[in-house]
Amino acid sequence: MAEPSNPHNVEGENPEQPVMAADEDEDDDGGAPGGGLPVLKRSKGGFRTLMTTIHMASDWDATYPREGDTGVDAPAGYITLWADFFTEGNLRLSVTVFVAEVLEYYHHHISQLSPFGMFRIRNFNYTFRAHGSDVTVENFRRFYQLTVNTGFFSFNQRHGSLKLMTPPKGVSKWKTKFFYVKTFAVYAHMTFRDVNVGVADEDILVATAKTVEWFSRLWPIELKKLDNNQLWVLRMMLTRPDRKARPVLRENSGEIVVGLWSMFEPNFEGKVELIPCGLREGFNLEIVSNFRVPTRAVSLGIWASLKSVSPRNSWRKAGEETRAGSR
Structure with a gap:
């Protein structure tokens, strides 16, 4: 098998790139009047097909939302997940250790992540795994900077870094396609981060042949289902x-x-x-070892402690603060 063609220039440095290329713009996707999230617009049949396609485990109790629900209305003991995480971003449960570590490093909740952020996380995950390189948050940060936009977190390409992927076009109405799973289905220490605080630029060197040994072996792998x-x-x-x-x-x-x-x-x-x-x-x-999997004892303990606690108040508080700040 021939080696892949090298995407780097003759000196092995990164080509200059803008912080975010035009085709990487986040899709705001609109919202409900008054700044709230739009209600569910996904058929129950489509939900069942998705659960079968992605082999959703019965332990996670994936639940179809109630009529009129929005992404903030997960019942007590459950969290919201966006369908495009799975259909476009190749996410599966249990999450990999890397996905959990990204959520923990940046101190935000998976429900606060836009699909575009998940696309970059998962693309990086399989790009580095395919090349046999270390899948770490430190290496991820060499390519991406955390951002916040319209109340959701994502990642922009870091200035001067090699472009690993082009996000898909036509990902629309993603805020209307969601479902609920038990909280412990995503086994990570997550918090609802305040979207109004902003995100500071991270001081980290981008990857080059001079900074990391694996750079010369790396070539971009586009996002693919x-x-x-x-x-x-x-x-x-x-x-x-x-x-x-x-x-x-x-x-x-x-x-x-x-x-x-x-x-x-x-x-x-x-x-x-x-x-x-x-x-x-x-x-x-x-x-x-590549996955964060709670033991049954841990799962039952988490479920019992969260059964009377709903994330919707934390989410709604963040949403209200966002709307108040935009007036």
Whole structure:
């Protein structure tokens, strides 16, 4: 298998980029009159199809919202998740350790993250995993800066950094497509961050051949919708159709591909296949360490403590402060 073409210039430095290219503008997506969030506009049939497609575990009790609900109306013990996290951003539950660490580092709640922010998190996750580089918050920060816009958090490309992806166009009405899951489905220390405080610029060096050893191996991998087997072979999905099998990426010749970045090449025609393995062998053991998974005892404890506590008051307070600040 040939090595990918190098996107860097001859000196190995980053091409100059604007802080945010025109095609990376956040979609405000509108809202309800008075500055509130719009109500649900997604069919129950579409919700059920999504839950089946992404293999949503029954433990998370994914719940279709009530008529007239908005994204702030999660019942006590539940949180809101945006459907485009899953349909466009390749998110699956349980979340990976990296997703949890990003939420914890920036001290915001997953419900306060726009889909565009999730796109960048997940794209970085599979880009670095495909290249065999360390998937860390520190490395993520070399490419992205936290931002806040219209009451939601996202990430802009850091000035001077290599562009890893182009966000999809046509992601509209995302605030009207949501559902609820039990709070512990996203096992991370999350808080509802005040969207009015603003976000300070972070002082961190962008990645170059002079600052990090993996830079010369890196090439941009555009955002792409991945199926469950592709997420599985990238170790970005925990639920497995067969626990006595492990996924491998094969070329049409039948050869197992070592470089997972190959699946993103435009001319790659191979596929992910399952091969037998023991329950306590290799992949099935190693993959678990990539995810934040609460034990059943922890889950029950969290559920009991949160059953009488609703996040909607925290969210509504943040929303009211946002609207008051914009008047």
